[in-house]
Amino acid sequence: MSNDLLIDVESISKKFCRSLKRSLWYGLHDISRELTGQDRFATLRKDEFWAIRDLSLQVKRGDILGIIGSNGSGKTTLLRLINGLIMPDSGHVTIRGRVGALIQLGAGFSPVLSGRENILINAAVLGISKRELDLCLDEIIDFANLGEFLDAPVQSYSSGMRARLGFAVAIHMRPDILLVDEVLSVGDLVFRNKALDRMDKLAHSGVAVIFVSHNLGQVDRLCSQVLYLQKGQTVALGPTAEVISRYVGETTALDTTLRHHPGTEHSFVVRSISLRDFNDQPLQHLICGESLRISLTLDVRQPLQSPMFCFMWEPEGRSIILAYTHQPREAEARPSLTPGQQVIEISIPKLPFLPGRYTLRLSVSGAIESQLLGKVDHLATLNVLPRPGQYIITNEAGFLELDASWRFS
Amino acid sequence: MKPDPDTTPLAVRTYSAQSRIRHPDGLLLAMILDLWRSRELAWRLFLREISQRYRQSVLGILWVLVPPLATTAIFVVLNARKILNLEPTEIPYPVYVLLGTLLWQIFSESVLAPLKAFEGCVPIMIKINMPREAPILSGMAQVLFLAGVQLLPALGVMIWSGVVFTPAILLAPFAILMLVLLGTAIGLFLVPLGGLYRDIGEGSAMALKLAFFLTPVVYPPPQEWPWSLLVALNPVVPLLQGARDLMSIGTMHDPAAFWITCGGTLVALLAGLVFYRLATPLVLERMGA
Numbered sequence: 145m146s147n148d149l150l151i152d153v154e155s156i157s158k159k160f161c162r163s164l165k166r167s168l169w170y171g172l173h174d175i176s177r178e179l180t181g182q183d184r185f186a187t188l189r190k191d192e193f194w195a196i197r198d199l200s201l202q203v204k205r206g207d208i209l210g211i212i213g214s215n216g217s218g219k220t221t222l223l224r225l226i227n228g229l230i231m232p233d234s235g236h237v238t239i240r241g242r243v244g245a246l247i248q249l250g251a252g253f254s255p256v257l258s259g260r261e262n263i264l265i266n267a268a269v270l271g272i273s274k275r276e277l278d279l280c281l282d283e284i285i286d287f288a289n290l291g292e293f294l295d296a297p298v299q300s301y302s303s304g305m306r307a308r309l310g311f312a313v314a315i316h317m318r319p320d321i322l323l324v325d326e327v328l329s330v331g332d333l334v335f336r337n338k339a340l341d342r343m344d345k346l347a348h349s350g351v352a353v354i355f356v357s358h359n360l361g362q363v364d365r366l367c368s369q370v371l372y373l374q375k376g377q378t379v380a381l382g383p384t385a386e387v388i389s390r391y392v393g394e395t396t397a398l399d400t401t402l403r404h405h406p407g408t409e410h411s412f413v414v415r416s417i418s419l420r421d422f423n424d425q426p427l428q429h430l431i432c433g434e435s436l437r438i439s440l441t442l443d444v445r446q447p448l449q450s451p452m453f454c455f456m457w458e459p460e461g462r463s464i465i466l467a468y469t470h471q472p473r474e475a476e477a478r479p480s481l482t483p484g485q486q487v488i489e490i491s492i493p494k495l496p497f498l499p500g501r502y503t504l505r506l507s508v509s510g511a512i513e514s515q516l517l518g519k520v521d522h523l524a525t526l527n528v529l530p531r532p533g534q535y536i537i538t539n540e541a542g543f544l545e546l547d548a549s550w551r552f553s
Numbered sequence: 554m555k556p557d558p559d560t561t562p563l564a565v566r567t568y569s570a571q572s573r574i575r576h577p578d579g580l581l582l583a584m585i586l587d588l589w590r591s592r593e594l595a596w597r598l599f600l601r602e603i604s605q606r607y608r609q610s611v612l613g614i615l616w617v618l619v620p621p622l623a624t625t626a627i628f629v630v631l632n633a634r635k636i637l638n639l640e641p642t643e644i645p646y647p648v649y650v651l652l653g654t655l656l657w658q659i660f661s662e663s664v665l666a667p668l669k670a671f672e673g674c675v676p677i678m679i680k681i682n683m684p685r686e687a688p689i690l691s692g693m694a695q696v697l698f699l700a701g702v703q704l705l706p707a708l709g710v711m712i713w714s715g716v717v718f719t720p721a722i723l724l725a726p727f728a729i730l731m732l733v734l735l736g737t738a739i740g741l742f743l744v745p746l747g748g749l750y751r752d753i754g755e756g757s758a759m760a761l762k763l764a765f766f767l768t769p770v771v772y773p774p775p776q777e778w779p780w781s782l783l784v785a786l787n788p789v790v791p792l793l794q795g796a797r798d799l800m801s802i803g804t805m806h807d808p809a810a811f812w813i814t815c816g817g818t819l820v821a822l823l824a825g826l827v828f829y830r831l832a833t834p835l836v837l838e839r840m841g842a
Contacts, residue, residue, distance in 0.1 A: 161839075168749045168839060171835055174835045175745060175832045179832070181572045181574045182572055183571055184570040184572075186570065227682050228568050228682045229680070229681075229682055229837070230834070230837075230838040232570050235569070235570070236567055236569035236570070238566070239567075239568075240564070240565050240566075241563035242563075242564070243682065245680075245682065247681070254605055256605055256608050256609070261604075265598070265601055268594040270681065270683075271590070271683065273593060
C-alpha cells in the first residue's frame with residue numbers, strides 16, 4: 145500500500161437481515177462461528193439481502209470522494225464498514241491513520257450535562273487524549289460558537305447548536321481520514337459553509353475525505369471524485385461532473401401523465417417532453433446562466449380554443465412555485481390547436497437558476513383562464529450545475545441569480 | 554500542528570471476514586492495547602454516569618445505602634423475634650448481616666454492570682468506533698466507587714457495635730476487588746447474549762435474587778450434607794466469606810479456597826474479556842442504525 149493511499153476497499157460485501165427475530169438468531173449463530181474460528185457466512189440465509197455487494201474503492205491523501213445514491217443504496221453501510229463499525233462478510237478494508245467519522249454528530253452527548261462537560265466526553269469517545277484536547281479546547285469552543293450556552297445543559301440547545309458542537313470536536317481531532325455522513329443537513333447557512341470550507345481545508349492539508357450527501361450542489365462543490373451507489377453496488381465511480389450527470393439522468397423518474405380535469409379527458413395527452421441546450425442537444429444538466437429549450441409534444445384529440453400553457457419550476461424539497469413561463473393573458477392573442485400532433489417550443493435565453501434540482505410542472509387551461517383542462521406534476525427534472533469557479537453559498541441563498549452591474553464611485 | 558505524514562508512521566488497520574480467534578496472539582495484544590487506550594474514555598463515562606445519576610436527586614448518593622440497611626434491618630428483626638432459626642454467628646449478627654448484604658450487593662451489581670454499561674453505550678458504539686472495553690471499565694469503576702460509599706458507613710456501624718479491627722482489614726479491599734472481578738467475569742459472558750435477547754438481563758436479575766438465599770449471606774454456612782454442597786460449589790462463598798472475615802475477625806476460615814477462587818476468577822475474567830471482544834461486534838451490527 146503506497147504511503148498516500150489511506151483507504152483501500154477491496155471487493156467487500158455485507159449482508160443484512162430483514163426480520164429482527166431471525167437477525168438475532170443469526171447473531172447467535174455468527175457468535176458461535178466466530179468462537180470456533182470459522183469465517184463469516186458468505187452466502188445469503190433466509191430473509192437476508194446484500195446491503196453492499198462486491199464493492200471496491202481507493203481514496204488517497206487529499207482526495208474528497210463523494211458518495212451519492214438514493215435512500216437505501218448502501219451509503220451509510222459503506223461508511224460504517226470503512227469505519228470498522230461493522231465487519232465485511234467478504235473482502236477486506238484497509239485503512240491507514242486516524243479516522244474521524246461524522247456518522248452522527250454529537251454521539252454521546254448527555255442532555256443534563258453542560259456543553260463544556262460534553263466536549264470532554266465527546267473528545268474522549270473520539271480518542272482525543274487529555275493533552276491533545278488542552279491544546280485545541282479553545283479552538284473547539286471558538287468554532288462551536290455557543291456563547292453563554294457553553295455552560296448550560298445540552299438539553300437546552302437547538303439541533304443546530306448540537307451539530308456545531310459535535311462537528312467542532314470531530315474536526316479538531318486531527319484525523320487522517322474524515323468520513324462525513326449527511327450531517328450538514330442541520331445547522332444554519334453560516335455553519336454549513338464554515339463546515340464545507342473546513343472540509344476543503346482539511347483535504348488540502350492531506351486528509352482523505354469521504355462525503356455522503358443528497359445535496360448534489362454540495363457534492364459538486366466539494367468532491368474531486370464521486371461514487372454512485374445503487375442497491376449496494378457501484379454504478380459509476382469517477383470524475384464528479386460525469387457521475388453526477390449520470391445519476392441525475394438515471395434517477396429522474398418522469399411521470400408525464402396528464403391529470404385531466406373532470407370532463408376534459410378526451411381533449412389531449414402529453415406525448416413527450418425534451419429539454420435541450422443552445423446547440424439543440426438533449427441535456428442532462430445545465431450550467432447556471434446557460435440557455436434552455438423546452439419542446440413539448442401533444443396529441444390533441446379535440447380542437448382546443450386558445451389554450452393557455454403555464455410551465456412552473458419548483459426547487460427540490462420546496463413547495464413554493466418558483467417561477468412560471470406562460471403565454472399572453474389575452475385569449476385572442478393565443479393560438480388555437482387543431483386535432484393531431486402539436487409541438488410547443490419554449491426558448492429561455494438565459495436561465496437564471498442557481499445550482500440545484502428543479503422540477504418542471506405544467507398546467508393547461510382553456511380560453512377562459514379559470515377553466516382548467518389538466519396538469520402534469522412532474523414533467524421533467526432539470527439539474528443546474530455551477531459554472532467553473534462560481535461561488536455558491538447554498539440553496540439557502542435563494543434560487544435565482546440576478547444579472548447586475550456594479551459601480552463604485 | 555499536524556504530524557508530518559512522511560515521518561510519522563500511520564497505524565494500519567484491516568477489517569475482513571476472517572474469524573479473529575484464528576490469530577490469538579494478535580487478538581490478545583489488541584485487547585490489552587484497547588484496555589489501555591480506553592482508560593481515559595472509561596473515566597469520562599464513569600464521571601458522566603455518576604454525575605448524571607444524582608443530578609436530579611436530593612438525597613443523591615445516600616440512596617445506595619438504603620437497600621442494604623433495609624435488608625439488614627429485616628433480618629435482624631426476624632432473628633431477634635426468633636422467626637428465623639439460625640446458628641449463632643462468630644460476630645454480632647447485625648454486623649454479620651450488614652457486611653454480608655453489602656458484599657452481596659457489590660457482587661450482584663458487578664454481575665449486572667457490564668450489560669448495563671454496554672447498553673448505555675450502544676447508541677455511541679454503533680456510530681463511533683471506540684474501544685469496546687471502555688463501558689466495561691466504567692461499569693467496574695462505578696461498582697467500586699459505590700462499594701466504597703457503602704462500606705465506609707458500615708465500618709462506623711462495626712466500631713459502634715464493638716468489633717475490634719485487626720491489620721487484616723487492609724487486605725479486605727483486595728478481597729472485595731476479587732469479588733467485583735468475579736462478578737464482572739460472569740457479567741461479561743452475559744453481555745453479548747443479553748444484547749441480543751432482553752430475556753438474559755431480566756433472567757439474571759431474577760437469578761441473583763434467588764442466589765442471595767442460596768449463598769450464606771444472612772445465615773452462617775451450613776456444615777451438614779447435602780447443604781454444605783451449596784458452599785462447596787458456589788464460587789462467591791470463599792470470596793464473600795473471606796472479605797467478611799478479614800473485615801471482622803481478622804483471619805480467614807478457609808484461605809486455600811479463597812486463593813484458589815482468586816486464581817479461577819482471573820482465568821474466568823480473561824476468558825470473559827476474550828468472549829466479549831469476539832462477540833460484541835457481531836451483536837452491535839445487529840443493533841445497528
